[in-house]
Amino acid sequence: MKRFATAFAIATVLALGIQAAAAQATLKAVKDRGELWCGSNGQLSGFGMPDQQGNWTGFDVDFCRAIAAAIFDDPTKVKFVPLTAANRLTAVQSGEVDVLSRNTTWTMSRDTQLGIDFAAVHYYDGQGFMVRKSQKLSSALELNDATVCVQQGTTTELNLADFFRSNNMSLKTVTFATADEAVKAYEAGRCDAYTTDSSGLYGVRTQLAEPTASMVLPEIISKEPLSPAVRQGDDNWEDIVRWTHYAMVDAEELGVSKTNLAEQMSSANPDIRRLLGVEGQFGESMGLTNDWAARIIKAVGNYGESFERNVGQGSPLKIARGLNALWTKGGLQYGLPIR
Template sequence: MRNLAFLATVGATALMAGGALAAEGDTLAQVKSRGVLNCGVNAGLVGFAAPDANGNWSGFDIAICKAVAAAVLGDATKVKYVPTTGQTRFTALSSGEVDVLARNSTWTFQRDTDLKLDFAGVNYYDGQGFMVRKDLGVTSAKELEGATICVQTGTSTELNLADWAKSNNVTYKAVNIDSNAEGEQQYTAGACDAYTTDASGLAATRAAFADPDNHIILPEIISKEPLGPVVRHGDNNWGDIVRWTLFALISAEEYGITSANLEEQSKSSTNPDVQRMLGTTDDYGKMLGLDKEWAKRAIAASGNYGEIFAANIGEQTPIGLARGLNALWTQGGLMYAMPFR
């Protein structure tokens, strides 16, 4: 009887362990079974993630969601966009409410380790800045002594502000906000003298103002903010899918593959990396649990990384961001994809 009891306990433990292991690696299966990718996004930040009047989402981060959906499900439209705030985004990911988070999230030590999250890569190198009204007469963040500053709670932005102020002997009064929309409302209503967040977010927020020319982004950048898509820790295959989808978009720009010449390049390119990536030779998709044209579909969804940048936040858009650090490594920037081989 004791042996039977022991075997039953071992069996139950094995089943529980097997279930845990299955749960850790089943995101791809769940997405395929569901037929839609649940993508956590910003609740509304023009240029990065925002719905139009008809509920159609677009933006720089939205393109990541579309690329992953195209790679996995064969259709870039099969995405459910789940709006999240700075306080709810990681809970939504950890709980399984979303499969991937594509929402201006900074890769930090604590988030990577303590929160048990995995950052699949960096799709925008940013830094925290400050925005003020021109008539405030301020030209440097160090002149904000005694100012009221709008800052999102539960973010690295809040911590960076405190660290910077302490290091520079600047006192301030924080006006806590929960979202960019609230920050924009409070700032325009005059509830705070300055608004601080990622510099790209400030540019996007300013672009939505009726009088953008009356607001300036101060020159100081007080932090490093490597932003990128996030997945749950423990599902390595799903992390690989999101990571290499991002790398495919970056590599496509480096190799001159665009939404316009994608079909031609897949047939005629003699570059071995391009052939492997687009599935012309070898079957790299099989290693991810996908078919051989997964990367080709990801690129077709919204174009290569450069096309996505230019269309949503580039210098010819109202947001007007230069590539800067986000230029390709071959052009003096930091955008560098791992090789397809």
């Protein structure tokens, strides 16, 4: 009996050890190499794009910086890998990137068939249309017979066909490998409309030669929950990515921001104390340090700060919070409790 117990204990330790080793694989690899590999857009103003000095900026970029800050306490330890819609999912599968933070819609087939997992909805989006004002359109339902430029390999491409079909309208699509090419073709007059997620439309519009000559139609024709994605099978890594998002949302809910972080460290509010690692072992349970969330807020700020700075009122895009407001303010962003 004693021998059985010993054997069982050894087997359990072995099994757990192997499991732990597998689970820690991504975090360990990231720590060993000293930088996070982040799949990013590279062409989308406000979300992921290098600025004129070559520094990567944007809402999706901030998310990777937040993960890097949680791990290394240094938001610059990220290598951004620009990915197109076409190669982004393969890049996650093959391990070319540790995390994909590139306006990617969480769909069931992607979640269940591609060997990837989605961490948390970082941005609630929906597909819209951009048209030239000179066409005097007021609704997407007037687009019968129109030619639409679209990027291939996206949910956008499928939603577009669905929308026209379900409204009994005929459609001509011109499909391009990258968003840049599709937008250029729209600008050259090849298409009557350009379609992508409405966040992307705002970003693209600021970069047109004549931003004021185009407008975004009011219809949102799809649900596009944009989420960072990781490889399936490393639950610990998925936790880190997921809780990076929730830490940013929780921080906004609790009023912890980049500017007041120092004073909040000594706050008496138990929620804040747990978030910032003053109380509890929440960071260590993920293989990080307990001040992981404080590091994130120090580096990129809370969810609202990152939003306003990159795509909201502090940016040329001026996107309203809308669905991405906190749940307390009529939006859908709802921080999960850290406890």
